[in-house]
Amino acid sequence: MNKMVVAALSGLLVSTAAQAEPASKVAWTPEQLNFVKKGNAAKGKELSATCTGCHGEQGVSQVPNYPSLAGQLATYTYKQLQDYKTGHRKHELMGSMVTGLSNQDMADLAVWFSTLPTPKPQGSRQSLAKAEFLVKKGDGKRTLPPCAVCHGAEGKGEKMDIPALAGQQADYFVQTLEAYQKDERRNDIFGRMRILSKQLTAEEIKELAQYYQAK
Numbered sequence: 001m002n003k004m005v006v007a008a009l010s011g012l013l014v015s016t017a018a019q020a021e022p023a024s025k026v027a028w029t030p031e032q033l034n035f036v037k038k039g040n041a042a043k044g045k046e047l048s049a050t051c052t053g054c055h056g057e058q059g060v061s062q063v064p065n066y067p068s069l070a071g072q073l074a075t076y077t078y079k080q081l082q083d084y085k086t087g088h089r090k091h092e093l094m095g096s097m098v099t100g101l102s103n104q105d106m107a108d109l110a111v112w113f114s115t116l117p118t119p120k121p122q123g124s125r126q127s128l129a130k131a132e133f134l135v136k137k138g139d140g141k142r143t144l145p146p147c148a149v150c151h152g153a154e155g156k157g158e159k160m161d162i163p164a165l166a167g168q169q170a171d172y173f174v175q176t177l178e179a180y181q182k183d184e185r186r187n188d189i190f191g192r193m194r195i196l197s198k199q200l201t202a203e204e205i206k207e208l209a210q211y212y213q214a215k
């Protein structure tokens with residue numbers, strides 16, 4: 001092969017690699033799952049002193065556009081902390097919060113927050129029929145699967161990377177779905193939430209946020 005072809009090919013490989021940049025560096029192997037599961041809640045509680053100012057004393061945020069962490073799946077929280085650290089999820093504030101955390105710290109924090117009681121539901125689901133339909137039935141015309149298929153019938157999340165949504169701050173919920181829509185948040189493996197969010201209207205997102213915060 002002549003040099004030009006080699007140069008062109010390696011250029012192509014570099015750009016293909018950039019496009020195929022994975023959404024996250026976290027890969028759920030049995031070892032990785034076990035590592036998170038064995039996080040030390042007591043150590044996590046100590047470390048969480050720097051988090052409570054924003055995420056609330058018991059992991060229940062008092063700021064509408066800051067997420068609650070209480071009762072969240074440890075594996076989901078762990079993945080988000082890793083993603084902030086590696087820059088796969090970009091946020092200036094959170095990025096600076098995680099720079100000093102080791103893998104062990106992240107597992108400890110994730111397990112600690114998972115042991116706290118989930119935020120109390122706020123508001124009522126009456127008059128949120130449209131959101132309820134999307135959650136339970138989805139919309140075949142838009143190839144929109146029901147949210148419940150992944151996030152669980154009660155919005156409590158599912159294994160590994162699918163978060164609990166029940167009781168989450170509605171303003172944060174809207175903000176993060178908008179970030180997926182605009183590709184500003186792109187740490188969802190397989191682009192699942194980016195694909196889905198782009199099919200939702202602003203009004204639907206608002207209703208879905210209220211639906212999950214209420215009961």
Ligand code: HEC
Pocket residue numbers: 047048050051052053054055065066067068069077080081089090091093094097109163176
């Ligand atoms: C100064 C305020 C502040 C502090 C302190 C802070 N956070 Fe955050 N945190 C935020 C904000 C704002 C977001 C939402 C960022 C975004 O949209 O990506 C966030 C997001 C998160 C998320 C993602 C939640 C989700 O549902 O996806 C996790 C996990 C998290 N923080 C954990 C922590 C931990 C652990 C600490 C302490 C080591 C901490 N945070 C300290 C403000 C803060």
Ligand code: HEC
Pocket residue numbers: 067079134135145146147148149150151161162163165168173176177187188189192193196208
């Ligand atoms: C195919 C499975 C799947 C379906 C269906 C699905 N989600 Fe998700 N969702 C995920 C995964 C996986 C993540 C976490 C991605 C990551 O690691 O950042 C997520 C994250 C989210 C988040 C961010 C939570 C947080 O704390 O930051 C919100 C909000 C959300 N989904 C809402 C919805 C809504 C509303 C629907 C229905 C319209 C829905 N999802 C349908 C898989 C799914």
